[in-house]
């Protein structure tokens with residue numbers, strides 16, 4: 001397989017098929033790619049639901065003992081097998097030692113999150129002291145904006161995507177109002193060009209050049225949740241800085257999915273959740289990043305005792321000794337029951353690297369793209385045959401693992417038929433299916449099974 005490194009996924013698939021003497025769409029290709037996948041052992045670290053336990057699956061259509069085709073790690077990552085043990089350890093410690101659990105055991109509650117921040121920092125390309133694990137994503141976005149968004153009459157705008165995730169949109173809107181400005185004038189939304197689905201970096205940079213003097217904060221996502229577009233965070237950061245703006249990213253769909261270099265890119269602040277690609281379970285502990293450049297200049301607007309220097313935190317003298325940087329943004333003591341599953345997942349990430357995961361991801365998603373295009377490109381000779389277009393950029397540099405598929409037929413029925421056949425993916429009406437093969441635990445066989453199942457689902461909906 002090393003001989004295939006650097007090739008476009010399409011070429012890899014075709015060369016493998018040639019060497020096996022089979023069609024590129026044969027399941028043999030998937031089996032071969034799995035056999036040579038150096039990360040395939042990581043799947044065993046997770047609980048993959050069986051089709052029998054996946055609610056809408058119809059056991060007359062599937063073998064209930066088979067693992068389901070889980071392609072929705074962009075929404076909720078799978079459970080790491082060690083999560084349960086870590087939780088039980090803390091429940092036992094609580095039961096057996098009560099309050100002593102704060103300072104005893106391998107995971108003292110009073111500073112448990114500090115023990116895993118270096119692991120999270122590796123995943124997002126930051127220094128450990130630039131990362132805090134706390135709260136939920138939207139909460140962290142607000143806490144960071146309170147410090148980074150300080151509008152003035154001449155510089156009061158926030159630049160974001162037109163179709164940002166609703167929570168981000170509302171957060172920005174309410175921050176603008178909180179400061180006494182009007183979202184109508186202070187919220188600057190960038191849209192794709194007419195007839196295009198995704199944003200061009202040059203257009204984002206152009207807006208910054210044109211309007212940058214009035215923009216206080218640039219607040220983009222790293223990977224767009226709907227289209228799967230990976231933004232050029234380095235270029236956007238540079239363009240924002242040239243105009244004196246702060247640049248922050250919501251990395252909900254980027255963290256654990258693509259290689260991030262938040263520190264090297266000079267990103268001012270970032271936040272992300274940990275239950276999507278980072279597999280910490282619904283509502284898991286979120287992340288926040290503040291660049292070390294701001295360590296002594298950007299202060300939290302709201303303070304709590306957890307922002308106080310750990311060494312003297314419990315002396316309770318009511319003189320705040322604020323930790324520098326993002327650590328000072330902590331408010332409350334951490335929920336240990338959320339630290340446990342996050343630790344379990346981050347330890348799996350630590351068995352490999354984002355660079356290695358990304359290499360697999362490019363091939364895995366490229367394989368999905370290849371099969372979709374092979375079967376579902378619009379056929380001018382047969383215009384009534386259902387076809388699928390991919391709204392996610394074709395360039396692997398501009399996407400993560402997710403492909404957003406747009407169907408020529410209404411999506412709801414197709415989605416239901418997929419679910420009945422043991423596929424877990426995500427639907428957005430009227431016509432988009434989001435499919436995310438995750439390199440940590442998805443296999444090439446998953447992708448092959450998905451496309452076969454899609455064929456069966458489409459056949460049954462057209463009857």
Ligand SMILES: *Cc1c(COP(=O)(O)O)cnc(C)c1O
Pocket residue numbers: 136137138139165167168221225250252253273
């Ligand atoms: C998933 C997601 C959220 C969810 O916010 P929570 O505060 O974790 O509920 C917000 N923004 C983006 C961009 C997301 O992808």
